[in-house]
Amino acid sequence: MFQIRQLLLASIAVCFTSITLAQSLSQKITTAFHQFASHESLAYGTASLTVINAKTNQVVFSANEKVGLAPASTLKTLTSAAAYYLLGTDYTYETTLAYSGEIDPQGNLKGDIIIRGSGDPSLGSDRFPQTSDQTVLSGWVKAIQQAGIRHIEGAVIVDDSRYNGHTAPGGWTWQDMGNYYGAGVSALNWRENAVGVNFRAGGTVNAPTSIVSTTADISYLQLVNETTTGDRGTGDRVYAFSAPYASRIYLRGTYGIDLRKTVYLSLPDGAYDAAYQLHTALANAGIDQTSAPTTFHLLKLAGSEIPQPGKVLENYRSPALRELIYWFNQKSINLYGEAFLKTMVYQEEGKTDTRDGAEMLRDFWTNKLAIAPGELKLMDGSGLSPENRITTHAMARILTSIRTAPWFGSFYESLPTYNGMKMKSGTIGGVLGYTGYQTAPDGTPLVFSLLVNNYQGPAQPMRQRMFQLLNTLK
Incomplete structure (x- = not known):
C-alpha cells in the first residue's frame, strides 16, 4: 500500500511539474x-x-x-x-536520349536526336557533380558517337510535351518571372532554367553599365541592358523582365559601382536551351546537323510534324528525391x-x-x-x-x-x-x-x-x- 501511495505521489509530482513547465x-x-x-x-x-x-x-x-x-x-x-x-x-526522374530514323553505314543519321524530359529540375544543375551541364552534355555526345553517328540529317529536338511546354504559375508577378528565382517549369528543365550575366559598372554613379559576359552561350536571346551604375554599397538591384518563350530580356535597375557579382536571370525556355547546347556541343565534336535545334512545343506551334523517337541511346537518372x-x-x-x-x-x-x-x-x-x-x-x-x-x-x-x-x-x-x-x-x-x-x-x-x-x-x-x-x- 505504501509503495502504491509513493508511486501515485511521484506520478502526481511529474504531472504537476510538466503542467508547471508548460x-x-x-x-x-x-x-x-x-x-x-x-x-x-x-x-x-x-x-x-x-x-x-x-x-x-x-x-x-x-x-x-x-x-x-x-x-x-x-x-x-x-x-x-x-x-x-x-x-x-528514392524517386528519380528519367531523361531519355534517343534518335528517330536510320543510321547508314557511313554514320549518317537520317533522322533527329531526341531528348525526352520527365520534369527533372536538376538536369544540368551544378548542385551535384553528375548533374552539371558539361557532364550531361559530354555523356550525350559520347553516347551519340558510340552509336556510330557522324552526321545528322535532321536536328536536336527536345520532347517537352509532358507538361505542354514551358510555363510559370499564373499567380507569379512580372517582376519575378525574369529573374532566376522566378524561372518557369517544363518537362525538360536545364541548368535550373537560369543563366548568369556579368556586368561592368560605369565610371560614375548613374552611368550606363555594360555586359561583359554570360555564364553560357545564349546568343539566340537579345539582352537589352538598361541598367545604370548604383552608388557604393548599394549592391545588386538589377531586375530582368521577360516571359516564357520571349526572345528579348530587358535588364533594368542599378548595379553597385563597387560590386563584383554574377547576376542570374531566368531562361524563357530551358528546353530550347538544352537543345541549343547539345546542338553546339555536337558541332564542336565534328557532328554537324542540317536543321536548327528546337522542341516539340515549338514544332507544334509551327504546325510541323512531331518525330517519333526510335532507338534509345541513354537513360539518364536524376539524384534521388531526398x-x-x-x-x-x-x-x-x-x-x-x-x-x-x-x-x-x-x-x-x-x-x-x-x-x-x-x-x-x-x-x-x-x-x-x-x-x-x-x-x-x-x-x-x-x-x-x-x-x-x-x-x-x-x-x-x-x-x-x-x-x-x-x-x-x-x-x-x-x-x-x-x-x-x-x-x-x-x-x-x-x-x-x-x-x-x-x-x-x-x-x-x-x-x-x-x-x-x-x-x-x-x-x-x-x-x-x-x-x-x-x-x-x-
Missing part, C-alpha cells in the same frame, strides 16, 4: 509575443504564431492562428512532405517546388496544370489531417505567388504530423539552420516567416510556425525581432 513556457511566449506584436513595425500588419508540443500534440501557444497569411517560402515544407509521401524518398529536396529547402529553389508539384499531380491525377497541382496539394493535407480547406489557399508549390494563404495552425499541425514518418530524418536535415534553430524561412514583399522545430529547455519537442505580413521598415530588423521572439522556445 504553463511557464506558454506565459513566457505570451509575454514575448505581446511585445513583438505591439511594435510600431506591425501597426498596419499582422503576426501569427502557433507552437505545438509535438509529444502530446497540444497547443502551447497560438495567436491569430486561424488567419490566412501569405507564407512565402515556408510553403516549401508542405510541398516537400507531400512529395515524400506521394513520390517516395537529395533534391535537400537543395530545395536549403537554397529555397522555387523551380524545384513547381517541378515536384507537377510531378505529383501528373502521377496522381494525370494532370499538368499548376492550379490542379495546388488543389491536389491542398486536398492531400486537408483530407489527411482534417484541416479546414479555408486554412490552405494554394497557388503554387514554392510560395512565390503573393496570392498564397496559409494559417500557422495548419502549418504547425502538418509539421507535427510528419515527425513519425520514416523519412522525417531526411526532411529535418533539409531544413536550414537560422538563429540556431532548424527552420524554413520565407520572404517576399512585406512578408517574413519561419517554421520548424525546437527542443525546449525541459526536453519537450516543439513545432512552431511564425508568419508576419505587411510589416513596415527594413527586413533585417524584423528578422531580429522574430528571432528574439522564437528564442523563448529555447
Whole structure:
C-alpha cells in the first residue's frame, strides 16, 4: 500500500511539474509575443504564431492562428512532405536520349536526336557533380558517337510535351518571372532554367553599365541592358523582365559601382536551351546537323510534324528525391517546388496544370489531417505567388504530423539552420516567416510556425525581432 501511495505521489509530482513547465513556457511566449506584436513595425500588419508540443500534440501557444497569411517560402515544407509521401524518398526522374530514323553505314543519321524530359529540375544543375551541364552534355555526345553517328540529317529536338511546354504559375508577378528565382517549369528543365550575366559598372554613379559576359552561350536571346551604375554599397538591384518563350530580356535597375557579382536571370525556355547546347556541343565534336535545334512545343506551334523517337541511346537518372529536396529547402529553389508539384499531380491525377497541382496539394493535407480547406489557399508549390494563404495552425499541425514518418530524418536535415534553430524561412514583399522545430529547455519537442505580413521598415530588423521572439522556445 505504501509503495502504491509513493508511486501515485511521484506520478502526481511529474504531472504537476510538466503542467508547471508548460504553463511557464506558454506565459513566457505570451509575454514575448505581446511585445513583438505591439511594435510600431506591425501597426498596419499582422503576426501569427502557433507552437505545438509535438509529444502530446497540444497547443502551447497560438495567436491569430486561424488567419490566412501569405507564407512565402515556408510553403516549401508542405510541398516537400507531400512529395515524400506521394513520390517516395528514392524517386528519380528519367531523361531519355534517343534518335528517330536510320543510321547508314557511313554514320549518317537520317533522322533527329531526341531528348525526352520527365520534369527533372536538376538536369544540368551544378548542385551535384553528375548533374552539371558539361557532364550531361559530354555523356550525350559520347553516347551519340558510340552509336556510330557522324552526321545528322535532321536536328536536336527536345520532347517537352509532358507538361505542354514551358510555363510559370499564373499567380507569379512580372517582376519575378525574369529573374532566376522566378524561372518557369517544363518537362525538360536545364541548368535550373537560369543563366548568369556579368556586368561592368560605369565610371560614375548613374552611368550606363555594360555586359561583359554570360555564364553560357545564349546568343539566340537579345539582352537589352538598361541598367545604370548604383552608388557604393548599394549592391545588386538589377531586375530582368521577360516571359516564357520571349526572345528579348530587358535588364533594368542599378548595379553597385563597387560590386563584383554574377547576376542570374531566368531562361524563357530551358528546353530550347538544352537543345541549343547539345546542338553546339555536337558541332564542336565534328557532328554537324542540317536543321536548327528546337522542341516539340515549338514544332507544334509551327504546325510541323512531331518525330517519333526510335532507338534509345541513354537513360539518364536524376539524384534521388531526398537529395533534391535537400537543395530545395536549403537554397529555397522555387523551380524545384513547381517541378515536384507537377510531378505529383501528373502521377496522381494525370494532370499538368499548376492550379490542379495546388488543389491536389491542398486536398492531400486537408483530407489527411482534417484541416479546414479555408486554412490552405494554394497557388503554387514554392510560395512565390503573393496570392498564397496559409494559417500557422495548419502549418504547425502538418509539421507535427510528419515527425513519425520514416523519412522525417531526411526532411529535418533539409531544413536550414537560422538563429540556431532548424527552420524554413520565407520572404517576399512585406512578408517574413519561419517554421520548424525546437527542443525546449525541459526536453519537450516543439513545432512552431511564425508568419508576419505587411510589416513596415527594413527586413533585417524584423528578422531580429522574430528571432528574439522564437528564442523563448529555447
